Amino acid sequence: MSEISLAQQNFLLTQKKHKRTVTVSRLCIFILFLVIWESAAQFGFIDSFIFSSPSKVFLCAYGMIQDHTLFIHIGITLFETIASFLLVTFFALIITILLWLNKRLSETLEPYLVILNSLPKSALAPLLIVWLGATYKTIIITGISVAIFGSILSLYTSFQSVDPEKIKLIYTIGGKKYHVLTKVVLPSNIPSLFSLMKVNIGLCLVGVIIGEFIASRQGLGYLIIYGSQVFKLFYILLL
Amino acid sequence: MEKLLEASHVGYSYHTMQGETPALSNINFTVHKGDFLAIVGPSGCGKSTLLSLLSGLLKPEHGSIFLYKPGDCTKAADPKPDSLQTPQDNILSHRQHLNQKSCHTIGYMLQHDHLFEWRTIEKNVMLGLEIQKKLTPETKEMVHDMLKTYGLYKFKDAKPSQLSGGMRQRAALIRTLALKPELLLLDEPFSALDYQTRLTVGDDIGEIIKKEQKTAILVTHDLSEAVSLGTQVLVLSKRPATIKAVIDIDFPDDISALKRRNSPEFKNYFNQIWKELNEDE
Numbered sequence: 001m002s003e004i005s006l007a008q009q010n011f012l013l014t015q016k017k018h019k020r021t022v023t024v025s026r027l028c029i030f031i032l033f034l035v036i037w038e039s040a041a042q043f044g045f046i047d048s049f050i051f052s053s054p055s056k057v058f059l060c061a062y063g064m065i066q067d068h069t070l071f072i073h074i075g076i077t078l079f080e081t082i083a084s085f086l087l088v089t090f091f092a093l094i095i096t097i098l099l100w101l102n103k104r105l106s107e108t109l110e111p112y113l114v115i116l117n118s119l120p121k122s123a124l125a126p127l128l129i130v131w132l133g134a135t136y137k138t139i140i141i142t143g144i145s146v147a148i149f150g151s152i153l154s155l156y157t158s159f160q161s162v163d164p165e166k167i168k169l170i171y172t173i174g175g176k177k178y179h180v181l182t183k184v185v186l187p188s189n190i191p192s193l194f195s196l197m198k199v200n201i202g203l204c205l206v207g208v209i210i211g212e213f214i215a216s217r218q219g220l221g222y223l224i225i226y227g228s229q230v231f232k233l234f235y236i237l238l239l
Numbered sequence: 240m241e242k243l244l245e246a247s248h249v250g251y252s253y254h255t256m257q258g259e260t261p262a263l264s265n266i267n268f269t270v271h272k273g274d275f276l277a278i279v280g281p282s283g284c285g286k287s288t289l290l291s292l293l294s295g296l297l298k299p300e301h302g303s304i305f306l307y308k309p310g311d312c313t314k315a316a317d318p319k320p321d322s323l324q325t326p327q328d329n330i331l332s333h334r335q336h337l338n339q340k341s342c343h344t345i346g347y348m349l350q351h352d353h354l355f356e357w358r359t360i361e362k363n364v365m366l367g368l369e370i371q372k373k374l375t376p377e378t379k380e381m382v383h384d385m386l387k388t389y390g391l392y393k394f395k396d397a398k399p400s401q402l403s404g405g406m407r408q409r410a411a412l413i414r415t416l417a418l419k420p421e422l423l424l425l426d427e428p429f430s431a432l433d434y435q436t437r438l439t440v441g442d443d444i445g446e447i448i449k450k451e452q453k454t455a456i457l458v459t460h461d462l463s464e465a466v467s468l469g470t471q472v473l474v475l476s477k478r479p480a481t482i483k484a485v486i487d488i489d490f491p492d493d494i495s496a497l498k499r500r501n502s503p504e505f506k507n508y509f510n511q512i513w514k515e516l517n518e519d520e
Binding site: 163165166168169170171172173174175179183184187188190 | 294296346347349350351353355357366367369370371414415418
Protein backbone atom coordinates (compact mmCIF):
# COMPACT_ATOMS: atom_id res chain seq x y z
CA MET A 1 0.00 0.00 0.00
CA SER A 2 1.24 3.45 -0.85
CA GLU A 3 1.12 6.14 1.77
CA ILE A 4 -2.21 7.88 2.21
CA SER A 5 -2.09 11.62 1.70
CA LEU A 6 -3.23 14.02 4.38
CA ALA A 7 -6.22 15.15 2.38
CA GLN A 8 -7.33 11.54 1.90
CA GLN A 9 -6.90 10.89 5.65
CA ASN A 10 -9.03 13.90 6.44
CA PHE A 11 -11.64 12.77 3.99
CA LEU A 12 -11.78 9.29 5.52
CA LEU A 13 -12.02 10.77 8.99
CA THR A 14 -14.97 12.98 8.07
CA GLN A 15 -16.69 10.05 6.41
CA LYS A 16 -16.25 7.90 9.52
CA LYS A 17 -17.52 10.68 11.75
CA HIS A 18 -20.57 11.13 9.53
CA LYS A 19 -21.38 7.43 9.70
CA ARG A 20 -21.04 7.37 13.49
CA THR A 21 -23.32 10.37 13.91
CA VAL A 22 -26.00 8.73 11.81
CA THR A 23 -25.84 5.44 13.78
CA VAL A 24 -25.90 7.18 17.16
CA SER A 25 -28.84 9.39 16.13
CA ARG A 26 -30.81 6.37 14.98
CA LEU A 27 -30.29 4.62 18.31
CA CYS A 28 -31.20 7.79 20.21
CA ILE A 29 -34.53 8.08 18.42
CA PHE A 30 -35.39 4.48 19.29
CA ILE A 31 -34.45 4.88 22.96
CA LEU A 32 -36.25 8.20 23.22
CA PHE A 33 -39.39 6.61 21.81
CA LEU A 34 -39.27 3.82 24.41
CA VAL A 35 -38.62 6.24 27.24
CA ILE A 36 -41.52 8.52 26.29
CA TRP A 37 -43.86 5.55 25.86
CA GLU A 38 -42.88 4.00 29.20
CA SER A 39 -43.10 7.20 31.17
CA ALA A 40 -46.40 8.17 29.58
CA ALA A 41 -47.79 4.81 30.70
CA GLN A 42 -46.26 5.09 34.17
CA PHE A 43 -47.59 8.58 34.84
CA GLY A 44 -51.01 7.83 33.42
CA PHE A 45 -50.99 10.07 30.33
CA ILE A 46 -52.06 7.05 28.32
CA ASP A 47 -54.06 4.06 29.46
CA SER A 48 -51.54 1.25 29.76
CA PHE A 49 -54.35 -1.28 29.40
CA ILE A 50 -54.97 -0.13 25.88
CA PHE A 51 -51.59 1.16 24.83
CA SER A 52 -49.51 -1.22 26.92
CA SER A 53 -45.98 -0.19 27.81
CA PRO A 54 -42.44 -1.27 26.87
CA SER A 55 -41.90 -3.01 30.22
CA LYS A 56 -45.07 -5.10 29.84
CA VAL A 57 -44.17 -6.00 26.29
CA PHE A 58 -40.70 -6.98 27.42
CA LEU A 59 -42.02 -9.14 30.27
CA CYS A 60 -44.49 -10.82 27.96
CA ALA A 61 -41.78 -11.57 25.42
CA TYR A 62 -39.59 -12.95 28.18
CA GLY A 63 -42.35 -15.24 29.37
CA MET A 64 -43.04 -16.53 25.90
CA ILE A 65 -39.39 -17.16 25.26
CA GLN A 66 -39.25 -19.09 28.54
CA ASP A 67 -42.03 -21.49 27.55
CA HIS A 68 -40.94 -21.55 23.88
CA THR A 69 -44.38 -20.58 22.57
CA LEU A 70 -42.95 -17.53 20.82
CA PHE A 71 -40.54 -19.65 18.81
CA ILE A 72 -43.24 -22.10 17.84
CA HIS A 73 -45.49 -19.33 16.56
CA ILE A 74 -42.68 -17.53 14.76
CA GLY A 75 -41.47 -20.82 13.32
CA ILE A 76 -44.91 -21.71 11.94
CA THR A 77 -45.40 -18.32 10.35
CA LEU A 78 -41.88 -18.34 8.95
CA PHE A 79 -42.39 -21.78 7.45
CA GLU A 80 -45.69 -20.79 5.87
CA THR A 81 -44.27 -17.55 4.53
CA ILE A 82 -41.19 -19.16 3.02
CA ALA A 83 -43.23 -22.00 1.52
CA SER A 84 -45.66 -19.61 -0.15
CA PHE A 85 -42.81 -17.33 -1.24
CA LEU A 86 -40.95 -20.16 -2.93
CA LEU A 87 -44.11 -21.42 -4.59
CA VAL A 88 -45.00 -17.91 -5.79
CA THR A 89 -41.55 -17.42 -7.29
CA PHE A 90 -41.63 -20.81 -8.97
CA PHE A 91 -45.13 -20.60 -10.39
CA ALA A 92 -44.83 -16.95 -11.41
CA LEU A 93 -41.70 -17.80 -13.39
CA ILE A 94 -43.22 -20.86 -15.05
CA ILE A 95 -46.47 -19.11 -15.96
CA THR A 96 -44.67 -16.02 -17.24
CA ILE A 97 -42.47 -18.17 -19.46
CA LEU A 98 -45.56 -19.89 -20.84
CA LEU A 99 -47.22 -16.54 -21.50
CA TRP A 100 -44.06 -15.23 -23.15
CA LEU A 101 -43.80 -18.30 -25.36
CA ASN A 102 -47.38 -18.03 -26.51
CA LYS A 103 -48.56 -14.59 -27.48
CA ARG A 104 -52.10 -15.73 -28.14
CA LEU A 105 -52.36 -17.20 -24.66
CA SER A 106 -51.00 -14.08 -23.01
CA GLU A 107 -53.33 -11.77 -24.90
CA THR A 108 -56.30 -13.98 -24.03
CA LEU A 109 -55.47 -14.21 -20.37
CA GLU A 110 -54.32 -10.65 -19.76
CA PRO A 111 -57.70 -9.16 -18.67
CA TYR A 112 -58.24 -12.10 -16.31
CA LEU A 113 -54.87 -11.57 -14.73
CA VAL A 114 -55.59 -7.88 -14.23
CA ILE A 115 -58.94 -8.68 -12.62
CA LEU A 116 -57.48 -11.38 -10.38
CA ASN A 117 -54.69 -9.04 -9.36
CA SER A 118 -57.07 -6.23 -8.44
CA LEU A 119 -59.29 -8.51 -6.32
CA PRO A 120 -59.00 -7.82 -2.60
CA LYS A 121 -57.15 -11.01 -1.80
CA SER A 122 -57.83 -10.80 1.92
CA ALA A 123 -61.50 -11.17 1.03
CA LEU A 124 -60.64 -14.44 -0.67
CA ALA A 125 -59.14 -15.93 2.47
CA PRO A 126 -62.46 -16.92 4.13
CA LEU A 127 -63.58 -18.54 0.88
CA LEU A 128 -60.37 -20.51 0.62
CA ILE A 129 -60.79 -21.74 4.15
CA VAL A 130 -64.31 -22.90 3.46
CA TRP A 131 -63.18 -24.64 0.31
CA LEU A 132 -59.95 -26.16 1.51
CA GLY A 133 -60.37 -26.50 5.26
CA ALA A 134 -58.45 -24.80 8.02
CA THR A 135 -55.01 -26.29 7.56
CA TYR A 136 -51.61 -24.80 7.04
CA LYS A 137 -51.93 -25.61 3.33
CA THR A 138 -54.81 -23.17 3.08
CA ILE A 139 -52.74 -20.51 4.75
CA ILE A 140 -49.89 -21.09 2.31
CA ILE A 141 -52.35 -20.80 -0.56
CA THR A 142 -53.66 -17.53 0.90
CA GLY A 143 -50.07 -16.28 0.96
CA ILE A 144 -49.62 -17.34 -2.67
CA SER A 145 -52.87 -15.72 -3.79
CA VAL A 146 -51.79 -12.34 -2.46
CA ALA A 147 -48.55 -12.24 -4.43
CA ILE A 148 -48.83 -14.40 -7.52
CA PHE A 149 -50.94 -12.39 -9.95
CA GLY A 150 -49.02 -9.20 -9.43
CA SER A 151 -45.78 -11.13 -9.84
CA ILE A 152 -46.86 -12.61 -13.14
CA LEU A 153 -47.96 -9.23 -14.46
CA SER A 154 -44.79 -7.40 -13.53
CA LEU A 155 -42.49 -10.23 -14.59
CA TYR A 156 -44.27 -10.47 -17.92
CA THR A 157 -43.87 -6.74 -18.45
CA SER A 158 -40.15 -6.96 -17.82
CA PHE A 159 -39.92 -9.99 -20.14
CA GLN A 160 -41.56 -7.85 -22.81
CA SER A 161 -39.16 -4.97 -22.34
CA VAL A 162 -36.11 -6.96 -23.45
CA ASP A 163 -34.38 -5.10 -26.27
CA PRO A 164 -35.79 -6.53 -29.53
CA GLU A 165 -32.40 -5.99 -31.17
CA LYS A 166 -30.84 -8.40 -28.69
CA ILE A 167 -33.47 -10.95 -29.66
CA LYS A 168 -32.72 -10.29 -33.32
CA LEU A 169 -29.06 -10.94 -32.57
CA ILE A 170 -29.87 -14.44 -31.34
CA TYR A 171 -31.76 -15.15 -34.55
CA THR A 172 -28.90 -13.80 -36.68
CA ILE A 173 -26.48 -16.27 -35.13
CA GLY A 174 -28.82 -19.13 -35.80
CA GLY A 175 -30.68 -19.36 -32.50
CA LYS A 176 -34.27 -20.43 -31.97
CA LYS A 177 -36.91 -19.08 -29.63
CA TYR A 178 -35.60 -21.42 -26.96
CA HIS A 179 -32.20 -19.72 -27.14
CA VAL A 180 -33.82 -16.30 -26.98
CA LEU A 181 -35.38 -17.42 -23.73
CA THR A 182 -32.35 -19.02 -22.14
CA LYS A 183 -29.62 -16.72 -23.44
CA VAL A 184 -31.32 -13.33 -23.40
CA VAL A 185 -34.70 -13.09 -21.72
CA LEU A 186 -33.96 -15.06 -18.55
CA PRO A 187 -30.48 -13.73 -17.79
CA SER A 188 -31.44 -10.14 -18.50
CA ASN A 189 -34.41 -10.46 -16.14
CA ILE A 190 -32.53 -11.77 -13.15
CA PRO A 191 -32.32 -8.29 -11.54
CA SER A 192 -36.06 -7.74 -11.96
CA LEU A 193 -36.71 -11.24 -10.60
CA PHE A 194 -34.70 -10.42 -7.48
CA SER A 195 -36.44 -7.12 -6.89
CA LEU A 196 -39.75 -8.89 -7.34
CA MET A 197 -38.71 -11.49 -4.79
CA LYS A 198 -37.97 -8.74 -2.28
CA VAL A 199 -41.48 -7.37 -2.67
CA ASN A 200 -42.99 -10.84 -2.62
CA ILE A 201 -41.54 -11.95 0.69
CA GLY A 202 -43.38 -9.04 2.32
CA LEU A 203 -46.59 -9.75 0.44
CA CYS A 204 -46.46 -13.43 1.35
CA LEU A 205 -46.06 -12.54 5.01
CA VAL A 206 -49.14 -10.32 4.77
CA GLY A 207 -51.08 -13.13 3.08
CA VAL A 208 -50.01 -15.70 5.65
CA ILE A 209 -50.93 -13.41 8.57
CA ILE A 210 -54.35 -12.82 6.99
CA GLY A 211 -54.79 -16.55 6.64
CA GLU A 212 -53.81 -17.10 10.24
CA PHE A 213 -56.22 -14.37 11.38
CA ILE A 214 -59.08 -16.32 10.01
CA ALA A 215 -58.31 -19.90 10.70
CA SER A 216 -55.45 -21.25 12.69
CA ARG A 217 -54.34 -22.31 16.11
CA GLN A 218 -50.73 -21.34 15.64
CA GLY A 219 -48.66 -18.59 14.11
CA LEU A 220 -48.23 -14.89 14.57
CA GLY A 221 -51.57 -14.03 12.97
CA TYR A 222 -53.28 -16.33 15.46
CA LEU A 223 -51.46 -14.63 18.33
CA ILE A 224 -52.57 -11.21 17.15
CA ILE A 225 -56.22 -12.22 16.95
CA TYR A 226 -56.06 -14.07 20.25
CA GLY A 227 -54.39 -11.06 21.85
CA SER A 228 -57.04 -8.64 20.71
CA GLN A 229 -59.83 -10.94 21.88
CA VAL A 230 -58.47 -11.36 25.36
CA PHE A 231 -57.27 -7.76 25.55
CA LYS A 232 -53.67 -8.80 26.03
CA LEU A 233 -52.72 -5.98 23.72
CA PHE A 234 -49.06 -6.30 24.52
CA TYR A 235 -49.15 -9.46 22.40
CA ILE A 236 -50.05 -7.51 19.33
CA LEU A 237 -47.66 -4.70 20.04
CA LEU A 238 -44.93 -7.20 20.68
CA LEU A 239 -45.43 -8.54 17.21
CA MET B 240 -15.69 -14.85 -60.26
CA GLU B 241 -17.86 -17.18 -58.27
CA LYS B 242 -21.37 -15.96 -57.61
CA LEU B 243 -22.37 -16.04 -53.97
CA LEU B 244 -25.71 -14.33 -53.69
CA GLU B 245 -28.30 -13.14 -56.11
CA ALA B 246 -31.35 -11.04 -55.46
CA SER B 247 -33.94 -11.01 -58.21
CA HIS B 248 -36.97 -8.72 -58.29
CA VAL B 249 -37.08 -8.55 -54.51
CA GLY B 250 -39.94 -6.56 -52.99
CA TYR B 251 -41.17 -6.14 -49.45
CA SER B 252 -43.88 -4.17 -47.65
CA TYR B 253 -44.63 -3.62 -44.00
CA HIS B 254 -48.19 -4.26 -42.94
CA THR B 255 -49.99 -2.65 -40.04
CA MET B 256 -53.68 -2.24 -39.23
CA GLN B 257 -53.42 1.28 -40.66
CA GLY B 258 -52.22 0.10 -44.02
CA GLU B 259 -49.34 -1.06 -46.11
CA THR B 260 -45.96 0.63 -46.40
CA PRO B 261 -43.92 -0.53 -49.35
CA ALA B 262 -40.25 -0.65 -48.34
CA LEU B 263 -38.47 -2.26 -51.27
CA SER B 264 -39.44 -2.89 -54.85
CA ASN B 265 -37.77 -4.67 -57.69
CA ILE B 266 -34.27 -5.01 -56.26
CA ASN B 267 -31.83 -6.93 -58.44
CA PHE B 268 -28.17 -7.47 -57.77
CA THR B 269 -25.50 -10.11 -57.58
CA VAL B 270 -22.67 -10.48 -55.13
CA HIS B 271 -19.54 -12.37 -56.08
CA LYS B 272 -17.10 -14.03 -53.77
CA GLY B 273 -14.68 -11.50 -52.30
CA ASP B 274 -16.85 -8.49 -53.09
CA PHE B 275 -17.45 -5.73 -50.60
CA LEU B 276 -20.81 -4.27 -51.54
CA ALA B 277 -21.78 -1.03 -49.85
CA ILE B 278 -25.43 -0.02 -49.90
CA VAL B 279 -26.28 3.64 -49.42
CA GLY B 280 -29.57 5.46 -49.56
CA PRO B 281 -31.63 8.13 -47.86
CA SER B 282 -32.58 7.36 -44.29
CA GLY B 283 -35.65 5.19 -43.86
CA CYS B 284 -35.44 3.87 -47.40
CA GLY B 285 -35.39 0.23 -46.37
CA LYS B 286 -31.68 -0.52 -46.24
CA SER B 287 -31.95 -2.49 -43.04
CA THR B 288 -35.00 -4.30 -44.38
CA LEU B 289 -32.90 -5.42 -47.30
CA LEU B 290 -30.31 -6.92 -44.96
CA SER B 291 -32.99 -8.67 -42.94
CA LEU B 292 -34.26 -10.19 -46.17
CA LEU B 293 -30.79 -11.27 -47.23
CA SER B 294 -30.11 -12.85 -43.86
CA GLY B 295 -33.37 -14.77 -44.00
CA LEU B 296 -34.93 -13.12 -40.94
CA LEU B 297 -37.67 -11.83 -43.21
CA LYS B 298 -39.10 -13.55 -46.24
CA PRO B 299 -39.43 -11.51 -49.42
CA GLU B 300 -42.97 -10.85 -50.59
CA HIS B 301 -41.97 -10.68 -54.21
CA GLY B 302 -39.06 -12.15 -56.06
CA SER B 303 -36.44 -14.32 -54.47
CA ILE B 304 -32.99 -14.40 -53.02
CA PHE B 305 -30.61 -17.17 -53.96
CA LEU B 306 -27.61 -18.23 -52.04
CA TYR B 307 -25.03 -20.23 -53.90
CA LYS B 308 -23.80 -22.90 -51.57
CA PRO B 309 -20.12 -23.49 -51.11
CA GLY B 310 -18.97 -26.91 -52.36
CA ASP B 311 -18.85 -28.86 -49.13
CA CYS B 312 -22.40 -27.96 -48.21
CA THR B 313 -24.14 -29.00 -51.40
CA LYS B 314 -24.22 -32.67 -50.61
CA ALA B 315 -26.14 -31.93 -47.44
CA ALA B 316 -28.59 -29.79 -49.37
CA ASP B 317 -32.24 -30.55 -49.82
CA PRO B 318 -32.53 -32.86 -52.84
CA LYS B 319 -35.73 -31.30 -54.16
CA PRO B 320 -35.54 -27.52 -54.09
CA ASP B 321 -38.55 -25.35 -54.70
CA SER B 322 -39.29 -25.76 -58.39
CA LEU B 323 -40.30 -22.14 -58.98
CA GLN B 324 -37.22 -20.70 -57.41
CA THR B 325 -34.40 -22.68 -58.91
CA PRO B 326 -32.73 -21.35 -62.00
CA GLN B 327 -29.85 -23.74 -61.31
CA ASP B 328 -29.43 -26.96 -59.42
CA ASN B 329 -26.82 -25.85 -56.95
CA ILE B 330 -28.97 -22.98 -55.76
CA LEU B 331 -31.11 -23.11 -52.73
CA SER B 332 -33.81 -20.69 -51.84
CA HIS B 333 -33.26 -18.84 -48.66
CA ARG B 334 -35.66 -20.63 -46.43
CA GLN B 335 -34.15 -23.95 -47.22
CA HIS B 336 -30.73 -22.62 -46.58
CA LEU B 337 -31.68 -21.40 -43.15
CA ASN B 338 -33.22 -24.71 -42.23
CA GLN B 339 -29.82 -26.24 -42.48
CA LYS B 340 -28.01 -25.09 -39.42
CA SER B 341 -24.87 -27.00 -40.28
CA CYS B 342 -24.36 -24.77 -43.28
CA HIS B 343 -25.15 -21.46 -41.70
CA THR B 344 -23.04 -19.26 -43.89
CA ILE B 345 -24.37 -15.78 -43.32
CA GLY B 346 -23.05 -13.60 -40.53
CA TYR B 347 -25.05 -10.54 -39.56
CA MET B 348 -23.51 -7.70 -37.62
CA LEU B 349 -25.98 -5.29 -36.10
CA GLN B 350 -25.74 -1.57 -35.48
CA HIS B 351 -24.97 -1.98 -31.80
CA ASP B 352 -22.63 -4.62 -30.46
CA HIS B 353 -25.25 -6.11 -28.09
CA LEU B 354 -22.60 -7.81 -26.02
CA PHE B 355 -24.34 -9.28 -22.99
CA GLU B 356 -23.29 -7.67 -19.75
CA TRP B 357 -23.78 -10.91 -17.82
CA ARG B 358 -21.19 -12.71 -19.92
CA THR B 359 -17.47 -12.19 -20.19
CA ILE B 360 -16.02 -11.14 -23.54
CA GLU B 361 -14.90 -14.71 -24.15
CA LYS B 362 -18.38 -16.08 -23.43
CA ASN B 363 -19.91 -13.35 -25.56
CA VAL B 364 -17.87 -14.12 -28.64
CA MET B 365 -18.63 -17.82 -28.21
CA LEU B 366 -22.37 -17.25 -27.96
CA GLY B 367 -23.00 -18.22 -31.57
CA LEU B 368 -20.93 -21.38 -31.29
CA GLU B 369 -22.72 -22.24 -28.07
CA ILE B 370 -26.15 -21.82 -29.64
CA GLN B 371 -25.24 -23.84 -32.70
CA LYS B 372 -23.62 -26.47 -30.49
CA LYS B 373 -20.28 -26.12 -32.24
CA LEU B 374 -18.28 -25.46 -29.12
CA THR B 375 -15.35 -27.83 -29.52
CA PRO B 376 -11.70 -27.47 -28.44
CA GLU B 377 -10.85 -26.57 -32.06
CA THR B 378 -13.41 -23.78 -32.37
CA LYS B 379 -12.40 -22.48 -28.94
CA GLU B 380 -8.81 -22.42 -30.11
CA MET B 381 -9.88 -20.52 -33.22
CA VAL B 382 -11.77 -17.93 -31.18
CA HIS B 383 -8.77 -17.49 -28.89
CA ASP B 384 -6.56 -16.98 -31.92
CA MET B 385 -8.93 -14.34 -33.24
CA LEU B 386 -9.04 -12.60 -29.87
CA LYS B 387 -5.23 -12.55 -29.88
CA THR B 388 -5.01 -11.28 -33.44
CA TYR B 389 -7.40 -8.43 -32.80
CA GLY B 390 -5.94 -7.41 -29.47
CA LEU B 391 -8.72 -8.54 -27.17
CA TYR B 392 -7.17 -11.61 -25.57
CA LYS B 393 -6.17 -9.71 -22.41
CA PHE B 394 -9.78 -8.72 -22.00
CA LYS B 395 -11.32 -12.13 -22.48
CA ASP B 396 -12.45 -12.30 -18.85
CA ALA B 397 -13.61 -8.69 -18.73
CA LYS B 398 -17.20 -7.54 -18.79
CA PRO B 399 -18.31 -5.69 -21.94
CA SER B 400 -18.77 -2.43 -20.01
CA GLN B 401 -15.05 -2.36 -19.27
CA LEU B 402 -14.21 -2.11 -22.97
CA SER B 403 -14.16 0.91 -25.25
CA GLY B 404 -16.68 1.29 -28.05
CA GLY B 405 -14.17 0.25 -30.69
CA MET B 406 -13.11 -2.84 -28.78
CA ARG B 407 -16.71 -3.85 -28.24
CA GLN B 408 -17.36 -3.54 -31.95
CA ARG B 409 -14.35 -5.73 -32.68
CA ALA B 410 -15.62 -8.29 -30.16
CA ALA B 411 -18.97 -8.24 -31.95
CA LEU B 412 -17.18 -8.88 -35.23
CA ILE B 413 -15.31 -11.84 -33.74
CA ARG B 414 -18.62 -13.20 -32.47
CA THR B 415 -19.91 -13.01 -36.04
CA LEU B 416 -16.75 -14.43 -37.63
CA ALA B 417 -16.55 -17.31 -35.13
CA LEU B 418 -19.35 -18.99 -37.07
CA LYS B 419 -17.19 -18.84 -40.21
CA PRO B 420 -19.77 -17.09 -42.37
CA GLU B 421 -19.31 -17.10 -46.11
CA LEU B 422 -21.07 -13.77 -46.36
CA LEU B 423 -21.02 -10.94 -43.84
CA LEU B 424 -23.89 -8.50 -43.53
CA LEU B 425 -22.99 -5.27 -41.75
CA ASP B 426 -25.84 -3.02 -40.70
CA GLU B 427 -24.28 0.39 -40.02
CA PRO B 428 -21.86 -1.27 -37.63
CA PHE B 429 -19.94 1.94 -36.94
CA SER B 430 -22.75 4.42 -36.51
CA ALA B 431 -22.82 4.10 -32.72
CA LEU B 432 -19.16 5.10 -32.45
CA ASP B 433 -17.64 8.56 -32.23
CA TYR B 434 -16.02 9.88 -35.40
CA GLN B 435 -12.41 9.13 -34.54
CA THR B 436 -13.10 5.60 -33.32
CA ARG B 437 -15.28 5.11 -36.33
CA LEU B 438 -12.48 5.81 -38.78
CA THR B 439 -10.04 3.50 -37.03
CA VAL B 440 -12.54 0.71 -36.39
CA GLY B 441 -13.79 1.03 -39.97
CA ASP B 442 -10.20 0.64 -41.11
CA ASP B 443 -9.63 -2.28 -38.73
CA ILE B 444 -12.74 -4.12 -39.73
CA GLY B 445 -12.09 -3.51 -43.40
CA GLU B 446 -8.64 -5.07 -42.93
CA ILE B 447 -10.01 -7.98 -40.95
CA ILE B 448 -12.58 -8.76 -43.61
CA LYS B 449 -9.97 -8.51 -46.34
CA LYS B 450 -7.58 -10.73 -44.44
CA GLU B 451 -10.18 -13.38 -43.67
CA GLN B 452 -11.21 -13.18 -47.35
CA LYS B 453 -14.84 -12.70 -46.59
CA THR B 454 -17.55 -11.34 -48.80
CA ALA B 455 -19.41 -8.48 -47.19
CA ILE B 456 -22.46 -6.33 -47.67
CA LEU B 457 -22.35 -3.07 -45.75
CA VAL B 458 -25.34 -0.85 -45.21
CA THR B 459 -24.47 2.71 -44.29
CA HIS B 460 -25.67 6.27 -44.55
CA ASP B 461 -22.10 7.54 -44.55
CA LEU B 462 -21.01 7.98 -48.16
CA SER B 463 -17.32 8.30 -47.36
CA GLU B 464 -17.48 5.05 -45.42
CA ALA B 465 -19.08 3.36 -48.41
CA VAL B 466 -16.36 4.63 -50.77
CA SER B 467 -13.50 3.86 -48.39
CA LEU B 468 -14.56 0.27 -47.75
CA GLY B 469 -16.55 -0.92 -50.73
CA THR B 470 -15.60 -2.47 -54.03
CA GLN B 471 -19.04 -1.61 -55.32
CA VAL B 472 -21.62 0.90 -54.14
CA LEU B 473 -25.32 0.34 -54.57
CA VAL B 474 -27.37 3.54 -54.42
CA LEU B 475 -30.99 3.14 -53.36
CA SER B 476 -33.79 5.63 -53.97
CA LYS B 477 -36.29 6.94 -51.48
CA ARG B 478 -39.00 4.59 -50.22
CA PRO B 479 -40.09 2.32 -51.77
CA ALA B 480 -36.45 1.69 -52.48
CA THR B 481 -35.30 0.73 -55.93
CA ILE B 482 -31.74 0.56 -57.21
CA LYS B 483 -30.74 3.91 -58.70
CA ALA B 484 -27.19 3.17 -59.60
CA VAL B 485 -24.41 0.68 -59.12
CA ILE B 486 -20.99 2.28 -58.97
CA ASP B 487 -17.81 0.23 -59.14
CA ILE B 488 -15.10 1.51 -56.87
CA ASP B 489 -11.61 0.84 -58.12
CA PHE B 490 -8.68 1.31 -55.77
CA PRO B 491 -5.42 -0.60 -55.68
CA ASP B 492 -5.77 -3.74 -53.56
CA ASP B 493 -3.14 -3.01 -50.96
CA ILE B 494 -4.48 0.39 -49.95
CA SER B 495 -6.24 0.68 -46.59
CA ALA B 496 -9.58 2.30 -45.96
CA LEU B 497 -7.93 5.31 -44.34
CA LYS B 498 -5.54 5.79 -47.25
CA ARG B 499 -8.39 5.59 -49.68
CA ARG B 500 -9.84 8.67 -48.10
CA ASN B 501 -6.74 10.62 -49.08
CA SER B 502 -6.48 9.51 -52.68
CA PRO B 503 -7.70 11.84 -55.46
CA GLU B 504 -10.30 9.38 -56.81
CA PHE B 505 -12.06 9.36 -53.46
CA LYS B 506 -13.65 12.76 -54.03
CA ASN B 507 -14.83 11.81 -57.50
CA TYR B 508 -16.56 8.70 -56.26
CA PHE B 509 -18.04 10.62 -53.38
CA ASN B 510 -19.44 13.29 -55.68
CA GLN B 511 -20.77 10.73 -58.11
CA ILE B 512 -22.71 8.95 -55.36
CA TRP B 513 -23.87 12.24 -53.90
CA LYS B 514 -25.25 13.25 -57.29
CA GLU B 515 -27.07 9.95 -57.69
CA LEU B 516 -28.62 10.29 -54.27
CA ASN B 517 -29.85 13.82 -54.78
CA GLU B 518 -30.76 13.67 -58.42
CA ASP B 519 -34.48 14.26 -58.17
CA GLU B 520 -34.46 16.95 -55.51
